Amino acid sequence: DGGITQSPKYLFRKEGQNVTLSCEQNLNHDAMYWYRQDPGQGLRLIYYSQIVNDFQKGDIAEGYSVSREKKESFPLTVTSAQKNPTAFYLCASSMRAGVGETQYFGPGTRLLVL
Amino acid sequence: GESVGLHLPTLSVQEGDNSIINCAYSNSASDYFIWYKQESGKGPQFIIDIRSNMDKRQGQRVTVLLNKTVKHLSLQIAATQPGDSAVYFCAETYFGNEKLTFGTGTRLTIIP
Numbered sequence: 236d237g238g239i240t241q242s243p244k245y246l247f248r249k250e251g252q253n254v255t256l257s258c259e260q261n262l263n264h265d266a267m268y269w270y271r272q273d274p275g276q277g278l279r280l281i282y283y284s285q286i287v288n289d290f291q292k293g294d295i296a297e298g299y300s301v302s303r304e305k306k307e308s309f310p311l312t313v314t315s316a317q318k319n320p321t322a323f324y325l326c327a328s329s330m331r332a333g334v335g336e337t338q339y340f341g342p343g344t345r346l347l348v349l
Numbered sequence: 350g351e352s353v354g355l356h357l358p359t360l361s362v363q364e365g366d367n368s369i370i371n372c373a374y375s376n377s378a379s380d381y382f383i384w385y386k387q388e389s390g391k392g393p394q395f396i397i398d399i400r401s402n403m404d405k406r407q408g409q410r411v412t413v414l415l416n417k418t419v420k421h422l423s424l425q426i427a428a429t430q431p432g433d434s435a436v437y438f439c440a441e442t443y444f445g446n447e448k449l450t451f452g453t454g455t456r457l458t459i460i461p
Contacts (some may be wrong), residue, residue: 276454277451280449291447330428332447333445333447
């Protein structure tokens with residue numbers, strides 16, 4: 236998983252509850268990404284950040300929020316507005332964004348709704 | 350819209366045989382392609398990449414072929430082993446694009 240950690244491995248959410256997924260990298264990468272993966276499906280981009288204090292919506296940002304206060308950290312909050320949050324969430328990073336670089340992934344967090 | 354797709358969702362190969370996983374892309378502007386391997390319950394792992402100025406690139410037991418004329422990408426795995434069983438994704442992007450576009454994935458099963 237190359238220096239990218241995600242926690243927790245499993246997370247349970249109650250109805251109406253906000254939960255935050257952690258992503259940390261020690262690769263000194265500028266760009267970080269959050270993806271959602273549903274069973275048997277590919278990856279869909281939620282949010283991404285090219286530099287500290289800056290982030291952009293991906294393809295499925297509704298019901299999610301992020302922050303990028305530090306270069307090494309990019310937490311994702313799944314809000315109560317996300318009506319179908321059960322999925323596998325993957326964080327990734329790359330040295331820079333927009334120049335055709337490889338993204339490296341963390342081990343993922345599986346979110347389940349109680 | 351632009352998309353990256355895979356021809357075969359599942360593939361079973363006898364251990365020791367070679368396997369080929371295919372990927373079609375529709376964005377002619379794509380100039381960088383990556384293959385990832387994802388084992389069950391884990392994050393995708395980088396395998397090999399190729400840029401559009403190349404037709405072929407080899408790694409350890411893996412080869413990626415790029416045919417820009419028909420917008421086709423393939424991953425060849427030689428002498429498959431049980432540990433090769435996983436879902437394989439292709440992804441594409443181009444210079445100036447902040448995002449990767451992923452295919453749905455092909456599940457490769459190695460039969461002992």
